[in-house]
Amino acid sequence: MRQATLLGxxxxxxxxxxxxxxxxxxxxxxxxxxxxxxERNDANVDRRLGGGSRNLNLYGRRLDILESDPGYADAExxxxxxxxxxxELYLLRLRHALAGLEVIRRRFAEGQHRPRSELxxxxxxxxxxxxxxxxxxxxxxxxxxxxxxPHERPTITRHREEVxxxxxxxxxxxxxxxxxxxxxxxxxxxxxxxxxxxxxxLAWSSGCVAVSERIVVIDDHDPAGxxxxxxxIGIGVAHGMVALPAAASRLDxxxxxxLAVLARRCAPSVCVLLDPGDRLELHxxxxxxxxxxxxxxxxxxxxxxxxxx
Amino acid sequence: MSPGPARxxxxxxxxxxxxxxxxxxxxxxxxxxxxxxxGPICTFLWRGEADWVAVDHRMPEVPIPLPLRRLNxxxxxxxxxxxxxxxxxxxxxxxxxxxxxxxxxxPLNPRVVGEPIGSQSVLEADGYLTPDWAYPDPTAVSGExxxxxxxxxxxxxxxxxTLYIPSRMRRDRRMPLLVVHDGGDFLQYSSMATVLDNLMHxxxxxxxxxxxxxxxxxxxxxxxxxxxxxxxxxELVPHIEGSLRLRGDPRxxxxxxxxxxxxxxxxxxxxxxxxxxxxxLESPSLRYTEATPSGTFGEVFEPVVRFVNSVRAHPKKVTDxxxxxxxxxxxxxxxxxxxxxxxxxxxxxxxxxxxxDGHNWINWRDRLLDGLGWLFPGxxxxxxxx
Numbered sequence: 301m302r303q304a305t306l307l308g309x310x311x312x313x314x315x316x317x318x319x320x321x322x323x324x325x326x327x328x329x330x331x332x333x334x335x336x337x338x339e340r341n342d343a344n345v346d347r348r349l350g351g352g353s354r355n356l357n358l359y360g361r362r363l364d365i366l367e368s369d370p371g372y373a374d375a376e377x378x379x380x381x382x383x384x385x386x387x388e389l390y391l392l393r394l395r396h397a398l399a400g401l402e403v404i405r406r407r408f409a410e411g412q413h414r415p416r417s418e419l420x421x422x423x424x425x426x427x428x429x430x431x432x433x434x435x436x437x438x439x440x441x442x443x444x445x446x447x448x449x450p451h452e453r454p455t456i457t458r459h460r461e462e463v464x465x466x467x468x469x470x471x472x473x474x475x476x477x478x479x480x481x482x483x484x485x486x487x488x489x490x491x492x493x494x495x496x497x498x499x500x501x502l503a504w505s506s507g508c509v510a511v512s513e514r515i516v517v518i519d520d521h522d523p524a525g526x527x528x529x530x531x532x533i534g535i536g537v538a539h540g541m542v543a544l545p546a547a548a549s550r551l552d553x554x555x556x557x558x559l560a561v562l563a564r565r566c567a568p569s570v571c572v573l574l575d576p577g578d579r580l581e582l583h584x585x586x587x588x589x590x591x592x593x594x595x596x597x598x599x600x601x602x603x604x605x606x607x608x609x
Numbered sequence: 610m611s612p613g614p615a616r617x618x619x620x621x622x623x624x625x626x627x628x629x630x631x632x633x634x635x636x637x638x639x640x641x642x643x644x645x646x647x648g649p650i651c652t653f654l655w656r657g658e659a660d661w662v663a664v665d666h667r668m669p670e671v672p673i674p675l676p677l678r679r680l681n682x683x684x685x686x687x688x689x690x691x692x693x694x695x696x697x698x699x700x701x702x703x704x705x706x707x708x709x710x711x712x713x714x715x716p717l718n719p720r721v722v723g724e725p726i727g728s729q730s731v732l733e734a735d736g737y738l739t740p741d742w743a744y745p746d747p748t749a750v751s752g753e754x755x756x757x758x759x760x761x762x763x764x765x766x767x768x769x770x771t772l773y774i775p776s777r778m779r780r781d782r783r784m785p786l787l788v789v790h791d792g793g794d795f796l797q798y799s800s801m802a803t804v805l806d807n808l809m810h811x812x813x814x815x816x817x818x819x820x821x822x823x824x825x826x827x828x829x830x831x832x833x834x835x836x837x838x839x840x841x842x843x844e845l846v847p848h849i850e851g852s853l854r855l856r857g858d859p860r861x862x863x864x865x866x867x868x869x870x871x872x873x874x875x876x877x878x879x880x881x882x883x884x885x886x887x888x889x890l891e892s893p894s895l896r897y898t899e900a901t902p903s904g905t906f907g908e909v910f911e912p913v914v915r916f917v918n919s920v921r922a923h924p925k926k927v928t929d930x931x932x933x934x935x936x937x938x939x940x941x942x943x944x945x946x947x948x949x950x951x952x953x954x955x956x957x958x959x960x961x962x963x964x965x966d967g968h969n970w971i972n973w974r975d976r977l978l979d980g981l982g983w984l985f986p987g988x989x990x991x992x993x994x995x
Binding site for chain 2: 388518
């Protein structure tokens with residue numbers, strides 16, 4: 301990936317100007333798979349991109365693949381069940397590990413000495429859980445793809461070729477937000493990572509999450525009370541960062557202890573808060589210009605742009 | 610919670626200072642929402658000639674019934690209580706004239722709620738808000754309600770079940786099943802179809818198929834009946850799982866019930882350990898005895914008491930998760946609170962919510978997001994603005 305611009309949820313941002321800033325000429329390949337059934341309701345975003353965008357229709361293609369290839373659909377359903385079970389166990393262990401961490405933090409909160417080693421150990425335990433879970437998901441995917449090679453499934457191959465042909469005629473790729481899990485599944489299925497390599501990328505909202513290496517989900521208002529979790533593996537074209545869109549409404553930024561834990565769990569990747577109006581640039585897949593984006597530090601602060609750099 | 614201060618609150622104080630004329634009372638009743646809610650102080654009012662007037666209610670630490678006092682020289686009666694923020698009370702007015710006592714909804718309060726046992730007036734304390742997901746949302750696509758008659762050998766009757774099929778079918782997922790006791794009442798008095806439409810539409814809970822069961826002889830079937838447990842586990846659940854595209858594993862089966870329905874849900878799980886992944890119990894009638902003689906709670910409760918006593922004696926893990934909720938303003942709060950530690954030993958994870966409400970269908974409706982959102986975690990947190 302030559303260049304990428306990542307944005308928070310859209311506000312009044314001029315998407316056409318963002319594409320123009322890449323210095324390329326030609327249509328934009330558009331991904332709105334995160335909108336699920338509303339995927340083709342893209343007239344507004346097309347206008348904002350300057351018109352003439354080519355929607356890759358990844359959600360529709362995925363439905364067609366599942367409909368046309370029942371064997372693959374069954375296998376993928378088993379994979380989802382397996383990953384759901386992995387996630388349930390991970391969340392169960394994670395809750396207890398985070399509770400343990402909180403106990404240690406409180407125990408030493410008013411004490412004379414800082415609980416450096418104890419706290420480090422408790423955070424390491426959480427990091428180990430995150431890491432183990434990520435590896436388990438990766439292993440499940442690897443096994444699945446080994447058993448069901450996508451390039452041997454005619455329907456998948458056809459759709460991948462069609463997508464590649466459309467992208468070949470486009471100057472840039474734009475990935476919108478929506479349901480990050482669905483978006484991620486569609487990006488993987490149509491192998492977008494390989495197509496993004498040589499083109500500039502504009503992504504916003506959950507589009508920024510899905511192009512990262514890890515999908516980390518936070519939501520302090522979750523009715524199920526789930527903790528911050530590593531949800532899935534993204535397509536991994538943006539390195540060294542964990543994107544947290546709509547952070548202002550999802551994350552209590554006034555709790556430094558919680559922020560510190562989040563930052564240390566994600567390290568060495570950097571947690572970037574992407575709210576409406578926020579913008580950052582990547583060069584060759586790595587953070588280049590943070591703009592005024594908020595970055596969570598390991599001591600629990602949110603620093604902006606240059607401060608964070 | 611306690612009876613309010615002897616001094617009348619502001620509106621009544623003002624009325625007194627203005628002379629408590631019939632016209633002033635008319636104006637007060639016309640302009641104010643009755644009962645008066647002034648911060649934490651709530652004042653019941655009734656107007657008319659009577660020998661005695663009281664409020665029939667279930668508020669703890671408040672006399673039952675709560676007598677109203679007559680405002681000197683007027684036909685206005687009043688009584689104040691202090692309620693915590695967000696509380697909700699159902700009540701009726703008792704009026705005695707001579708030998709006859711009449712129970713009525715509060716004629717000064719248009720807020721009335723329907724219940725299977727009749728209607729009741731509603732007092733919403735400061736801070737209570739009806740959840741927005743309890744109202745019909747025109748943007749939410751309604752699930753389909755399908756009536757089913759299932760011949761049941763266990764119950765020796767045709768069982769009537771209303772199936773709720775969610776509007777959104779995902780081809781790559783199999784949905785879980787929720788079985789709801791007193792299905793007709795939950796649909797009618799708790800607007801549960803609307804709630805499901807909204808919670809699923811907003812992804813606050815996962816899409817699931819819901820089987821609303823309708824009891825025959827309710828107190829017998831739900832009162833720890835082995836036949837009812839057999840019906841659920843051997844007939845109803847296999848039938849639905851066999852005919853629809855469902856998960857069909859313990860994690861995909863949840864039993865729910867309120868009051869006696871909660872007993873029936875727990876009972877079925879105890880009789881089939883590991884078959885159900887979770888229970889949602891709302892104000893379950895978990896009556897038990899320690900030293901009190903049998904028969905304390907009446908004949909209807911005898912099998913329930915025997916069942917609960919046996920569970921308390923030897924609690925064993927029967928399911929993964931239990932969500933327990935009850936109202937602080939109901940007599941069952943005491944046994945349900947005490948049963949929490951027993952239920953904790955019957956599952957891996959217990960979540961308890963004590964609501965500032967009573968034993969009623971609106972309370973049970975208002976707790977549905979907490980319960981269903983926990984037991985069927987939704988995908989709202991995966992969805993970001995476009």
